Amino acid sequence: MAYVSLKNIYKSFGKTEVIHGISCDIKDGEFIVILGPSGCGKSTVLRMIAGLEAITSGEIAIDGKVVNRLEPADRDIAMVFQNYALYPHMTVYKNMAYGLRIRRMPKAEIDERVRNAAKILELTEFLDRKPRQLSGGQRQRVAMGRCIVREPKVFLFDEPLSNLDAKLRVQMRLEIRNLHEDLKITSIYVTHDQVEAMTLGDRLIVMHDGYAAQVGTPLDIYEYPATQFVAGFIGSPAMNFLNARLDPSGESVEIPGNVKLPLANSSLPEHAGKEVILGIRPEHFEPAHDGAATLDLTVDHVELLGADTLVYGHFAEDKTLSTLRLSDVQHLDKNTKLHLTVPPQKIHLFDRETGHRIGK
Amino acid sequence: MAKRVVFKHKFLPYLLVAPQIVITIVFFIWPASQALYQSFLQEDPFGLSSKFVGLANFVYIFSDDIYLNSIYATAVFSFSVAAIAMTVALLLAVMADRAIRAATTYKTFIIWPYAIAPVVAAVLWYFLFNPTVGMIAFFLKAIGIDWNYALNGRQAMLLVIMAAAWREISYNFLFFLAGLQAIPKSFIEAAAIDGASPSRRFWTIAFPLLSPTTFFLIVMNIVYAFFDTFGIIHAITEGGPNEATNIMVYKVFKDGFLNLDQGGSAAQSVILMIVVISLTVIQFRYIERKVHY
Amino acid sequence: MVEHRPWLTFLTHAVLIGGCLIIAFPIYITFVASTHSLDEITSTFPLWPGGHLIENYTRALSVGPRDLGATVGTMMLNSLIMALGITFGKIFISLLAAFAIVYFNFRFRMFFFWMIFITLMLPVEVRILPTYKVAADLKLLDTYSGLIFPLIASATATFLFRQFFMTIPDELCEAHRIDGGGPIRFFFDILLPMSRTSIAALFVILFIYGWNQYLWPLLITNDERYYTLLIGIKRMLDVGEGVAEWNIIMASSMLAMIPPVLVVIFMQKQFVKGMTETEK
Numbered sequence: 001m002a003y004v005s006l007k008n009i010y011k012s013f014g015k016t017e018v019i020h021g022i023s024c025d026i027k028d029g030e031f032i033v034i035l036g037p038s039g040c041g042k043s044t045v046l047r048m049i050a051g052l053e054a055i056t057s058g059e060i061a062i063d064g065k066v067v068n069r070l071e072p073a074d075r076d077i078a079m080v081f082q083n084y085a086l087y088p089h090m091t092v093y094k095n096m097a098y099g100l101r102i103r104r105m106p107k108a109e110i111d112e113r114v115r116n117a118a119k120i121l122e123l124t125e126f127l128d129r130k131p132r133q134l135s136g137g138q139r140q141r142v143a144m145g146r147c148i149v150r151e152p153k154v155f156l157f158d159e160p161l162s163n164l165d166a167k168l169r170v171q172m173r174l175e176i177r178n179l180h181e182d183l184k185i186t187s188i189y190v191t192h193d194q195v196e197a198m199t200l201g202d203r204l205i206v207m208h209d210g211y212a213a214q215v216g217t218p219l220d221i222y223e224y225p226a227t228q229f230v231a232g233f234i235g236s237p238a239m240n241f242l243n244a245r246l247d248p249s250g251e252s253v254e255i256p257g258n259v260k261l262p263l264a265n266s267s268l269p270e271h272a273g274k275e276v277i278l279g280i281r282p283e284h285f286e287p288a289h290d291g292a293a294t295l296d297l298t299v300d301h302v303e304l305l306g307a308d309t310l311v312y313g314h315f316a317e318d319k320t321l322s323t324l325r326l327s328d329v330q331h332l333d334k335n336t337k338l339h340l341t342v343p344p345q346k347i348h349l350f351d352r353e354t355g356h357r358i359g360k
Numbered sequence: 361m362a363k364r365v366v367f368k369h370k371f372l373p374y375l376l377v378a379p380q381i382v383i384t385i386v387f388f389i390w391p392a393s394q395a396l397y398q399s400f401l402q403e404d405p406f407g408l409s410s411k412f413v414g415l416a417n418f419v420y421i422f423s424d425d426i427y428l429n430s431i432y433a434t435a436v437f438s439f440s441v442a443a444i445a446m447t448v449a450l451l452l453a454v455m456a457d458r459a460i461r462a463a464t465t466y467k468t469f470i471i472w473p474y475a476i477a478p479v480v481a482a483v484l485w486y487f488l489f490n491p492t493v494g495m496i497a498f499f500l501k502a503i504g505i506d507w508n509y510a511l512n513g514r515q516a517m518l519l520v521i522m523a524a525a526w527r528e529i530s531y532n533f534l535f536f537l538a539g540l541q542a543i544p545k546s547f548i549e550a551a552a553i554d555g556a557s558p559s560r561r562f563w564t565i566a567f568p569l570l571s572p573t574t575f576f577l578i579v580m581n582i583v584y585a586f587f588d589t590f591g592i593i594h595a596i597t598e599g600g601p602n603e604a605t606n607i608m609v610y611k612v613f614k615d616g617f618l619n620l621d622q623g624g625s626a627a628q629s630v631i632l633m634i635v636v637i638s639l640t641v642i643q644f645r646y647i648e649r650k651v652h653y
Numbered sequence: 654m655v656e657h658r659p660w661l662t663f664l665t666h667a668v669l670i671g672g673c674l675i676i677a678f679p680i681y682i683t684f685v686a687s688t689h690s691l692d693e694i695t696s697t698f699p700l701w702p703g704g705h706l707i708e709n710y711t712r713a714l715s716v717g718p719r720d721l722g723a724t725v726g727t728m729m730l731n732s733l734i735m736a737l738g739i740t741f742g743k744i745f746i747s748l749l750a751a752f753a754i755v756y757f758n759f760r761f762r763m764f765f766f767w768m769i770f771i772t773l774m775l776p777v778e779v780r781i782l783p784t785y786k787v788a789a790d791l792k793l794l795d796t797y798s799g800l801i802f803p804l805i806a807s808a809t810a811t812f813l814f815r816q817f818f819m820t821i822p823d824e825l826c827e828a829h830r831i832d833g834g835g836p837i838r839f840f841f842d843i844l845l846p847m848s849r850t851s852i853a854a855l856f857v858i859l860f861i862y863g864w865n866q867y868l869w870p871l872l873i874t875n876d877e878r879y880y881t882l883l884i885g886i887k888r889m890l891d892v893g894e895g896v897a898e899w900n901i902i903m904a905s906s907m908l909a910m911i912p913p914v915l916v917v918i919f920m921q922k923q924f925v926k927g928m929t930e931t932e933k
Contacts, residue, residue, distance in 0.1 A: 083822055388780070458661075
């Protein structure tokens with residue numbers, strides 16, 4: 001168990017800088033998820049923490065000790081790879097014991113640790129099998145077993161569930177969560193799947209194009225996304241974005257169709273009159289009621305999912321497709337007009353040029 | 361070319377690569393460059409000194425009837441061996457592909473001649489066609505053919521071609537069969553549904569799809585006929601009668617070791633080197649293109 | 654596919670059996686001849702096995718042919734030593750070289766790679782005289798080392814291993830690194846065990862290559878005690894006007910054919926897989 005601190009991590013390949021100043025202080029026992037789309041650099045950051053990639057500048061410290069120059073094996077970390085990376089010619093037992101054998105641990109202790117880990121992961125009956133005789137989920141567990149026996153300071157996960165089918169993924173997610181609650185080892189987990197991120201992470205680092213767009217708890221990020229990118233990345237179906245303009249008074253925002261929506265905190269004088277991006281999550285629309293500003297949504301298309309209904313349509317002359325989520329099964333015809341409103345607290349505003357959040 | 365993961369050791373790789381590099385330099389690079397160098401020299405009759413003569417050796421051998429004949433013999437030889445070995449192998453492979461169930465048994469029978477050395481193959485055929493004890497020689501004489509390859513150049517060539525091709529059939533068979541079995545069944549089935557007969561299915565679908573294999577085998581067969589057949593010539597005909605089977609690779613040996621003509625042999629070696637290099641380059645270029653498809 | 658073409662099926666099997674017969678015929682006759690006495694061979698054309706099998710083979714192995722100062726047994730041993738030496742030597746050297754080229758980034762890497770590649774284009778036949786001279790200068794004539802070393806460094810094995818190493822996922826190496834292992838441990842604990850099939854396929858190919866060597870042993874051995882089996886057989890044919898010892902020759906030929914054929918038959922699966930996946 002240990003705390004990990006990342007200070008201004010930069011990485012360049014040749015002349016191209018790919019990671020631009022990532023900083024984060026990870027607490028002892030915390031489960032941090034680095035989330036982002038493909039190519040955002042999340043795996044690179046993880047590999048730098050592991051020691052598989054060199055850091056161009058910045059500092060990585062584990063338990064206060066700067067590890068920039070240490071070999072992966074000396075950083076007291078263990079890693080689960082996306083493709084499990086199990087030694088194909090060794091049995092499950094040998095796979096898990098290998099790292100310990102290299103460290104010249106006494107045989108009895110190795111045996112105890114391996115069997116313990118096998119028990120936790122329900123792998124005891126597979127100890128004599130080879131990886132090719134196991135299913136994907138079982139192999140993933142062996143990969144985790146290999147990490148557990150090392151009893152490292154930090155666990156690193158590199159998109160471990162990407163190669164599993166949907167149902168298995170849900171199951172393994174739960175297992176990883178339970179494991180973390182039992183072992184309480186500081187964990188850094190990389191994924192592009194926001195559901196995994198939201199359910200597993202104590203805190204998230206959302207990355208975009210090599211930058212850390214936001215660091216915070218899942219709920220924080222959901223409710224107060226720092227940039228338009230984060231707002232659109234978290235939450236499924238994605239947040240709706242409409243072009244809008246801030247009223248000169250700073251108290252409401254106007255969208256095409258001459259609708260003025262009141263804002264929660266009206267003290268935004270510096271942005272008064274600005275063209276902004278308005279964000280509303282599909283699940284935050286409410287039926288219009290008296291006195292509230294009304295948005296009219298013309299229905300284009302309806303998806304009946306059983307538990308929910310997704311309505312796709314457009315507001316006034318705005319041609320962009322917006323999404324509305326309703327619960328249960330709702331039959332709606334095309335071109336029906338729905339009268340909706342939004343509570344002021346659920347309105348998000350973003351600067352049109354920078355994408356940064358405006359206001360609280 | 362290299363993997364993303366590399367070990368950072370400085371000296372270890374040199375140590376690892378050393379044995380192969382050392383042997384390569386000592387027994388390949390150095391002798392090859394020597395051959396190149398010597399091809400530009402001419403020794404005096406007593407072997408005491410040599411002088412640089414530029415391309416004179418090359419000019420000489422190309423105006424030498426015997427060498428030109430050697431080139432001709434090599435061409436005839438390699439073409440015939442390749443043609444026979446490939447046609448027969450293709451036929452057998454197509455049939456074996458059809459036989460599905462028994463294919464493995466047939467395969468075992470047909471591929472193991474590959475394991476036999478060319479010189480042994482030569483001995484076997486020599487035994488069959490030898491005028492004194494040869495079974496087939498006797499048979500030929502019985503039906504009126506005057507069979508004596510020790511005197512008749514054409515017959516000698518025929519004999520070595522047969523011995524060489526016999527062995528190469530298994531090699532080609534192996535690759536043709538693999539190539540045929542790699543053709544997705546759906547192609548053939550689609551053609552069958554369209555009403556194509558087996559022979560049409562073969563010529564319009566299987567054969568074109570086999571072209572990479574065919575090309576590869578043509579080159580390999582030519583290389584085989586050029587170089588690996590030394591033993592066959594040495595065992596049966598020793599280049600005769602009258603240079604009829606004095607193919608290039610044999611002539612290099614004969615001139616160099618038996619006639620002690622260093623310069624000429626070196627020049628011939630260089631010519632052969634050019635042949636090999638061209639064939640290898642063609643092979644790799646073609647494969648690279650196919651792979652990038 | 655459902656197809657009723659009995660005539661074609663018959664033809665198929667007829668052609669195949671015919672092919673097998675043509676392939677097998679010379680070998681069968683050789684075997685038959687190896688079981689008869691010399692007189693029987695020279696006077697008739699035996700089509701069926703005779704009664705001299707044991708006699709011929711024992712004579713060949715223990716006494717050897719008339720004019721040769723070595724027994725077939727000795728020559729077989731020489732061939733075996735040469736074949737095994739070349740096989741193990743090549744495999745070992747190529748594994749090391751391929752490992753270095755794939756997993757290390759050192760200064761002359763590409764240069765060495767191309768140097769090894771060039772050897773593909775230099776079979777012994779194009780450099781016989783100078784290679785002979787080098788071997789002679791190194792005092793390798795009439796030695797086992799001389800039979801083995803000059804043939805050890807060829808590119809095929811190295812390329813095969815290189816191809817194979819390239820297919821090994823990077824993550825395996827990274828997991829190994831995290832486990833605490835260095836390159837040498839990686840080579841022995843991970844790479845080598847995983848290369849088993851390639852090594853097996855190569856073993857077959859190289860053994861056959863080594864056993865069937867003809868030109869090079871011919872040049873480098875003068876002493877009959879170092880003759881390999883193939884050289885010996887050819888020498889038995891050199892009888893000028895006399896009658897060759899056909900029964901011994903045929904017995905020796907059979908003996909020359911058996912080891913490689915056995916290796917092929919027993920390792921057929923690996924052999925076929927290895928051949929068709931490397932030569933391309």
